[in-house]
Structures are given as C-alpha cells and as structure tokens.
Amino acid sequence: MSTTNHISTKWLGNMSFESNNPSGHSFRIDIAKEDGGDGSGLRPKALMLSSLAGCSGLDVAAMFKKMKLEVNEFHIETIANLTDEHPKFYDKVVIEYHFHGENLNEKKLQRAVDLSIEKYCGVMEMFRQFAELNIKTVFHKK
Known part of the structure; x- marks a missing residue:
C-alpha cells in the first residue's frame, strides 16, 4: 500500500505563502525583496536542499545509536x-557530511x-533523477 502526503499551501498576499x-507545523515561503517579495520566508529551491540534508541526516543520526558511535558534532x-x-x-x-569528535x-x-545515500534516503533518490551528486565525508578529530 502506498502512502500519500497532502500539503496545503495558502497565498498570504504579494509573493508570500504558508505551507x-x-x-502539524507550518512555515512561510517567500522570495527576496529585490525579486518582488518581502523576504519573510524560506526560498522554495533552498528548501529542497534542506529536505535533502534533513532526510539523510535523520538516517545517519539514527545509526549513531544502533552502531554505538561517539560523535560530538555533526553537520551537513x-x-x-x-x-x-x-x-x-x-x-x-x-553534499558534505562533517563529523567532529575525539573517538570517531x-x-x-x-x-x-x-x-x-544508497538505501534509505528517498529525497536523495529523487535528487538523483535530475542532478549529479558528489558526496564527501569529512572527519574532524579534536
């Protein structure tokens, strides 16, 4: 059985929307003032990159516990x-995965x-359909 996501996006006036x-959370989408917006929200294309990093980041963070990994800081x-x-x-x-810690x-x-990137992240798979992806992993030992 497939899952369906239903998102409602409402125009707030000018170039601003709430999605x-x-x-249960919502957020505002807008464009820069120089492009005719109010600059009061998140940019649509940049949100795609946040979704990509967030999807993969959730996968990796979930594996910290399963693999008993010590990580002080992690950012993408x-x-x-x-x-x-x-x-x-x-x-x-x-996409650069940065891990910081003493016992990495x-x-x-x-x-x-x-x-x-190979198995779990669905957003990564979607990006593969239209973009060339370059993955880098960087270890910062303290």
Whole structure:
C-alpha cells in the first residue's frame, strides 16, 4: 500500500505563502525583496536542499545509536549549482557530511553515510533523477 502526503499551501498576499506539513507545523515561503517579495520566508529551491540534508541526516543520526558511535558534532553542508536557463534547477549538488569528535569510528560513520545515500534516503533518490551528486565525508578529530 502506498502512502500519500497532502500539503496545503495558502497565498498570504504579494509573493508570500504558508505551507503546512503532516507534522502539524507550518512555515512561510517567500522570495527576496529585490525579486518582488518581502523576504519573510524560506526560498522554495533552498528548501529542497534542506529536505535533502534533513532526510539523510535523520538516517545517519539514527545509526549513531544502533552502531554505538561517539560523535560530538555533526553537520551537513549542501552546495548546489543552479542552471542559468529557465526553468532553473539544480544540476550538480555537493553534499558534505562533517563529523567532529575525539573517538570517531571513521569506518562505521562512512558506512552510516553510505547506507543513507544508497538505501534509505528517498529525497536523495529523487535528487538523483535530475542532478549529479558528489558526496564527501569529512572527519574532524579534536
């Protein structure tokens, strides 16, 4: 049986919208003032990158517990190239997984990243349909 997500997005005036989420939370979408918006919300294309990092990050964080990994800090940097012609889309995306800690198990952390990007992260799979992905894992030992 398939799952359906239903999102409702309401125009608030000018270039601003409010969109809900199955979590019960909602957020505002807007564009920059120089583009005719009020700059009061999140940009749609950038939200896609947050979704990508968030989806994969949740997978990796869940594996911290399962694999008994010690990580002091974890962040994901997502850098995307936007095409010049309309409709503009991301054609190349770099995803950097940064792990900080004194006792980093690099082999297991890399396995956690690999499992997310190869098996679990559905948003990653969606991005593969239109962008070239470059994955990097960086270990910062304190």
